[in-house]
Amino acid sequence: MINNLIAEVKLKDEFAFGEISSLGQGVDRLVAPTFSIAAGLVVFYFIFGAFKFLTAGSDKEALNSGRGMMTHAMIGFIILMMAFLILQFVLSALFDIPNFQIIKGGQ
DSSP states (O other): OOOOOOOOOOHHHHSOOTTOOSHHHHHHHHHHHHHHHHHHHHHHHHHHHHHHHHTOTTOHHHHHHHHHHHHHHHHHHHHHHHHHHHHHHHHHHHTTOTTOOSSOOOO
């Protein structure tokens, strides 16, 4: 029979992570900037597709390409929002992060 052993490892003491003392704190610090970068890329991709769509003129291939880029950007935005909601409500349970919030309120 295998015994379940749980060893507490303090990242702050064992590795040079500065003030990050657990995996949960590390994830907490990476999630918000990652979402910001992804949201910026989605907006940029949508604007680029809209520009391509508006400047296509009578070129049907460029018109369809611009429309496709805008559609993909909207789908990406929906996926990003779903991932945001899943992380906001599930991540705290998975990594046992009390009071986890991706968007920090006024402090």
